[in-house]
Structure formats: structure tokens, C-alpha cells
Amino acid sequence: MRHAHHLRIGPVGFRIGSDWRAPIDAVADLYRDYPAPADGVADYTVRLFAARPWRRWMRPAITLGGDYLLPDAVPMPLAWGVLAAEMAMNLQLALGERRYLLLHASSVERDGRAVLMTGVSGAGKSTLAALLMTRGWRLMGDEFALLDPESGAVHAFPRLISLKNESVGVVQAAVPDARFGPLLTGTPKGDLRHLVPDARAIAMAAAPATPAVLLFPSFGYAAAERPVPPSEAFVRLTQASTNYTALGERGFDALTRLVQRVPARAIDYPDTATAVAQVEAAWAAA
Amino acid sequence: MTRYVAAPAASLRLVPLDALTLAYHRPSGITHVLASPAPELLAALAAPADLATLLARLQTDYDLADADPAALAERLAELETAGLVLRA
Numbered sequence: 281m282r283h284a285h286h287l288r289i290g291p292v293g294f295r296i297g298s299d300w301r302a303p304i305d306a307v308a309d310l311y312r313d314y315p316a317p318a319d320g321v322a323d324y325t326v327r328l329f330a331a332r333p334w335r336r337w338m339r340p341a342i343t344l345g346g347d348y349l350l351p352d353a354v355p356m357p358l359a360w361g362v363l364a365a366e367m368a369m370n371l372q373l374a375l376g377e378r379r380y381l382l383l384h385a386s387s388v389e390r391d392g393r394a395v396l397m398t399g400v401s402g403a404g405k406s407t408l409a410a411l412l413m414t415r416g417w418r419l420m421g422d423e424f425a426l427l428d429p430e431s432g433a434v435h436a437f438p439r440l441i442s443l444k445n446e447s448v449g450v451v452q453a454a455v456p457d458a459r460f461g462p463l464l465t466g467t468p469k470g471d472l473r474h475l476v477p478d479a480r481a482i483a484m485a486a487a488p489a490t491p492a493v494l495l496f497p498s499f500g501y502a503a504a505e506r507p508v509p510p511s512e513a514f515v516r517l518t519q520a521s522t523n524y525t526a527l528g529e530r531g532f533d534a535l536t537r538l539v540q541r542v543p544a545r546a547i548d549y550p551d552t553a554t555a556v557a558q559v560e561a562a563w564a565a566a
Numbered sequence: 567m568t569r570y571v572a573a574p575a576a577s578l579r580l581v582p583l584d585a586l587t588l589a590y591h592r593p594s595g596i597t598h599v600l601a602s603p604a605p606e607l608l609a610a611l612a613a614p615a616d617l618a619t620l621l622a623r624l625q626t627d628y629d630l631a632d633a634d635p636a637a638l639a640e641r642l643a644e645l646e647t648a649g650l651v652l653r654a
Contacts, residue, residue, distance in 0.1 A: 511586035515599060525595070529579065532590040532597055536581045 281327060286316050290426065290436040290485045291380075292373060293317025296365055298328040299336050303361025310362065310440055310461050310474060313482050324372035328364050331355040344368040347376055362461050362474055366440060370423060373437075374522035380426035380435060381527055381534045384520040387425045387434060388417035388559075393492035394434050395563050396425050396542075398520045401469075404499040407447040408555055410475055414454050415556065419481040420489065429527065429534035432541070433488035438481045440474040448473045450552060493566035494544040497555060501548035505558060508544035542566075569654035570620065570642055572611040578650070580605070594649055607641060607651070614654030617642075 281297025283304040288294070294317070298304045317323070327345035330336040341355035342364045356364050374382060385398035386409035395412075397405050406422040413419035420436035427434050440461065443451050448471060452460070461474035494513055508516075517535055518524050524531045543566050549555035572578075579590040587605040589598040600608075603624075610623045617635060624630050624638075645651035 509585070510583040511588070511599065514583065514588060518597065528595050529590055529592065532579065532588070536583075536588060539583065540581075 281329070285311070286320075286322060287311045287314045288317045288485075289314065289369075289439050290421070292324070292437065293322040294324050294326055294369055294372075295322035296326045296328070296369070298361075299330045300328070300358060300361070302358060303328055303342070303365055306362045306461070307365045310459070310476055313479070314485075324369070324376060326365065326368040326372055328361065328368060344371065346372045359462075360464055360467060362440070363464055363467060363472060366442065366474070369439065373424065377426075377523050378526060380428055381531050382521055382523045383425045383427055383517060384423070384522065385425045386422045387420040387436070387489075388412045389420050389489040390417050390563065392489050393563070393566075394420060394425075394489035395493050395495060395559055396434065396491055397495045397497055397559070398517065399497050402499065403497050404447075404549070404552070404555060405497070406442055406444070407450060407552060408497060408559065410441050410443065410447075410451045411454055411552055411556055412559060413478055413481060418484055419477050427491075427534050427538060428488065429530040431488070432491070432534070432537055434491050435488045436481075436485050438477045438485050440476060443473050443475055445470045451475060491538060491542045493562050494539075494542055495559060495562060496544070496546040498546070498548045499555075500550070502550060503554050503558070504548040506546050508546050510539040510544070513539040513544040567616040567618070569614045569616045570611055570646070570651050571614040571654040572608045573650050573652060575612075578608075580608070589650065591649055596648075598648055598650065603641060604645060604650075607645060611651060
């Protein structure tokens with residue numbers, strides 16, 4: 281790879297390499313306040329390379345690569361370089377991680393106690409995490425929470441926050457002075473814009489927290505709440521984990537311990553103000 | 567008469583949660599989510615038993631009045647497929 285950038289997000293070190301300078305420059309700029317990998321050694325290598333040799337110059341198209349591959353990944357326009365890098369980093373972590381149980385969840389922390397929020401795409405994980413970050417919570421991550429099977433603690437993974445469609449405007453209105461990546465239109469996920477986590481999220485990225493409450497948010501419904509029994513939380517979280525099977529009995533132990541110790545609630549919400557109040561109340565009651 | 571026995575205790579991690587029981591099957595690495603009567607059948611098959619003996623055990627332990635041997639045989643077949651019950 282001609283161009284490369286090294287960075288650490290929470291406990292995970294990445295080396296991002298590319299045939300082109302532009303995506304690396306964009307990634308390096310947005311991640312400029314993040315530390316380098318511990319001991320200088322990256323856990324994962326991410327490659328953004330030309331789909332065909334001539335596609336470095338002719339209608340440049342990015343193919344994602346690394347230690348783990350998706351055979352049907354579609355090449356992306358060069359202008360989506362940041363998105364390509366983010367997707368490639370997620371993919372390497374999702375398929376390769378063996379130290380932590382990976383939960384597809386956003387998380388925020390206060391007083392050392394974390395709220396984990398998981399749900400289908402569009403449930404509002406990223407939006408809620410971003411808004412809570414603007415209201416005094418420490419953002420731990422908008423995509424993955426890393427559960428340590430040994431300690432039961434959750435580790436942060438505060439990558440760039442991926443805002444989609446309506447949530448781009450909602451969060452821009454809440455934090456107009458924050459740093460945002462370029463607005464990417466017409467991606468497979470719609471319009472997309474990355475938000476750089478605030479200084480506190482980056483400075484505290486290495487600090488784990490104790491899970492306090494599990495939330496299953498659903499956007500677009502009248503405000504409602506119900507407790508989720510541990511067995512249902514377990515099944516939902518196995519579906520929300522990319523490496524549960526790979527971790528074997530360690531994953532089973534980690535997840536059963538989590539659902540036995542931590543209360544879980546499903547929250548339906550019609551707007552983000554309602555959801556923020558629901559999250560605050562659930563955290564306080566846990 | 568076919569005799570059945572639960573998979574060895576060392577091969578299973580059972581975690582009862584509210585209405586369901588989670589079972590991690592070590593030989594296959596598969597997690598099973600068990601609803602009643604599966605956990606009760608595993609407990610009753612700690613020692614080998616044929617269908618009639620198992621039915622008698624369940625009637626004693628769980629006050630079963632209307633036990634259905636055909637349904638029990640079906641549940642046993644499911645557990646056997648999952649590797650949680652073996653032929654003794």
C-alpha cells in the first residue's frame with residue numbers, strides 16, 4: 281500500500297492502507313486526535329485498493345480488503361473513501377475479534393456505569409449515542425461495544441459516529457460546532473455523514489465501564505417501555521453479536537452473566553427528546 | 567425397549583433464566599434455548615430410562631396427570647437430534 285495511517289480506537293489498533301492518498305488524508309484528518317496503536321503494532325490491517333489496476337486512475341473504485349474478506353463486497357466510488365475505511369475497519373473487527381465479545385450496540389457512560397443500546401438499523405443507536413454525548417454523557421461508541429468475558433466490563437470503541445438521513449440534520453442542529461466528515465449522498469444506507477466524537481470520548485477511550493442497563497430502542501412508535509426478560513435479552517444479543525459463535529463457551533459465559541446481572545428494557549419512542557429522557561430514567565433506575 | 571440418557575453433565579452448561587433455560591453443548595459448541603419440558607426431561611434422564619420408566623419418573627416428580635407417551639417420544643427425538651439426549 282502506497283499510503284497508510286495508523287490509529288487506535290479504544291483497545292483496538294488499526295493500520296489503514298490505500299492505493300490513493302485522498303481517503304487516507306480524509307481518515308487521518310478526522311482521526312487526527314486519536315492515539316497510535318499500542319506498542320506501534322496494529323491488531324488489524326485494512327486495505328482500500330483499486331478494483332482493477334487501471335481503476336486507480338480510470339473512474340477510481342475502492343475495494344475493501346484486509347485479513348478478512350467479504351466475497352460479495354461491491355466497489356465504492358473514491359469520494360466515499362471515509363465510508364470505505366469505516367466499513368473495512370468494522371468488517372475486520374466484526375470477523376476477526378476474539379478477545380472481546382462484540383455487541384452491535386452503541387454505548388454511553390456516566391459515573392463508570394454504561395448504557396448499552398442495541399437494535400436493528402434505523403432504531404436510533406447512533407443518533408441517541410450522539411445526542412447523549414452532547415448532554416454530558418461519555419460516548420463509548422455508536423457501533424460496537426466490546427464485552428470482556430473475563431471481567432464483565434465493557435470497553436469503548438469510539439470510532440467516527442455514523443449518522444444517516446434525518447439524523448444528520450438532528451445532530452448537526454444539536455452540535456453545530458462539532459467536526460463532521462463530508463456529506464455522502466446516495467450510499468447504500470442513504471445520506472451519510474460522520475461526526476467526530478468529542479474530546480472526552482477520545483481521551484477516555486481506553487477506560488472500560490460496568491454495564492448498568494441494556495436498552496432495546498425502537499424509533500417511530502408512541503412512547504412505551506417494558507422490561508425485557510433475561511432469556512429474551514440473551515437471544516437478542518446473540519443476534520446482535522458478530523463473534524458469539526467464534527468465542528464458544530467464553531461467549532456463552534460472558535453473555536449469560538451479562539443478562540443475569542444487568543436489567544434490560546425495550547423503549548419505543550416517537551422523537552429523540554423522549555428517547556433521551558427514557559435513557560436517563562432507565563440509567564437512574566438501574 | 568430403547569433406553570435414553572441425558573448427555574454427560576460435563577458436556578453441558580445449563581443456565582436457567584426466567585421461563586427458558588440456556589444450554590451450551592460443549593462437543594458441538596452450539597447454544598440451545600430450551601423451553602419446558604426439555605430441562606425437566608434432561609433432569610429426569612440423569613440416569614438411563616426407557617420411555618415407560620421416564621414417564622413414571624415425570625409423573626412422580628412433576629405431578630403429571632395426563633402424560634402423553636407419543637408427545638414425550640417426539641420431545642426425546644428432538645433432544646436426541648440436538649445431541650442433548652443419547653441412547654443408553
